[in-house]
Amino acid sequence: MDLTVFSGTANRPLGEALARTLGRPLGKCHLERFPDGELHVELQEDVRGRNVCIIQPTVPPVGENLLELLLMADACWRGGAARLLAVLPYFGYARHDRRSSPGEALGGRLVADLLERGHFDRLMAVNLHTAALEGCFNMPLEHLDACTMLVEALRPHVGPGSVVVSPDLGAVKLAERYARHLGLPLAIVHKSRVSGSEVNVQGLVGEVRGLRPIIVDDLISTAGTIAATAETVLKEGCADDITVVATHALLVGPAVERLARVPIRRLLSTDSVPHRMELPFKHEVVGLAPLLADAIRRITGSGR
Template identity: 85%
Template sequence: MDLTVFSGTANRPLGEALARELERSLGKCHIERFPDGELHVELQEDVRGRTVCLIQSTVPPVGENLLELLMMADACWRGGAARLMAVLPYFGYARQDRRATPGEALGGKLVADLLERGHFERLVAVNLHTPSLEGCFAMPLEHLDAAHLLAEAARPHAGPGAVVVSPDLGAVKLAERYARQWGLPLAIVHKRRTSGSEVNVRGLVGEVRGLRPIIVDDLISTAGTIAATAEAVLEAGSADDITVVATHALLVGPAVERLSQVPVRRLISSDSVVPRTGLPFHHEVVSLAPLIADAIRRVTGERR
């Protein structure tokens, strides 16, 4: 299979790791911004007749990174690529899958429509915040699950005396999977969101007293939910050895300060987002490159 891999600027280290996993050299693409802010994308190698994989996480600034992906796709399409595949290790706007009020925009569906205009034949995404978002895409979606990779990485901290904690009702199914895989009890926090970055805990179901909490979620943005959950289990008498496991560690705004004040001892996440440096707690990063590479081989029919 004639496969070329290009990476956007949002997470080039993961793009390079994916290319190595696929035993390819990362495709050469010049991306720059003009003085007036316009983006300029130019391929520096021939893609005519080739299958092209574009990897780009739509992390902040989300709009800029999304536009960069679409312009790379346009350059490949106009360059004669036979097939285009988009890999979005982190998919922004996945939380905007429904409208709470009549005046809201449906961001998730809008972004799905924009990606359709990118001439992509197939999308690959990792742990969408809302799996039902798959119904918004006109093209096939390979929805990958990194939970088993993170569970293995966290296993040394998931021995006797630990408890899995779901930070809200939306994460219960994910937490149940971790609890079954580790053979641990489960506790559930009931929260109420008061704003985009603030939450209030309204209750805790399950026993955490004297146990080491492992808080699991699909993503950490401003860490309001994780911090409130940690405070709730500590108030309920848990041990202060707190582990957080999350697929996507955005850690934006006050996130690091909130997690350091709780305190969190360790964070285990994937590299869907470029890991932040200088964190006041241990951060173990699990690579998604093998998981994504396997999915690409399956859909392209390429063998190792």
């Protein structure tokens, strides 16, 4: 069964790269916003009886991009598509996997329910903030890992004087993998979250004095965690040569301003999130298209 690839507007360059890697033209779809804000979606491809892949990371504005994905899926389903695959390189609401108070909404589960109502047969995501989110889905979830790609991009910048730093306990397993692949020691920062954008560092386990830190996390949002980690290792006497590695570099709100205050030499991230701004440090971007394309071929049985 042949494959048609559509891309939403959230990250069009990645959608185009994915279609090229799969050796297929990007499917034509007309998206128009009416004066009242409503979104109109109309396919310009025949999808009857075909496998259809729709790539759309739910980056900010999350609600708008999620609705666009669902409308595109509805158009494909009503057009007779045989199977629908949603590719969300970045999955918004992945941090909403549990409630910390009785009055909270469970955003992760709600988004999972919405995607299931969107007639998707399978979902693909990259480095979810918490793997526990997979339990929210009744459909198969292909959870891809960009760690190996990022490790290889990082390797030329690593030397015997480097140390991998986990910015909190939640990132320890990820940081351990980087440390193991690179043959480096590991240090762990203990933090507590004050709010959605503020954190409080409580201590550091491991040695960083005189070493070049590589701070590893899956996600940078407002950069409060990364900035606090950088300040902590600087106080402990690390070298003024800090590398930050993250799968998803959202860099929203005060993120860039916060990171500019510490001596970050480079940031490595994937293109799960579109990057439109100039940064005060070197930014190396690793393309996800090969990783996504390989998984799509395996799932759909579609070769080049």
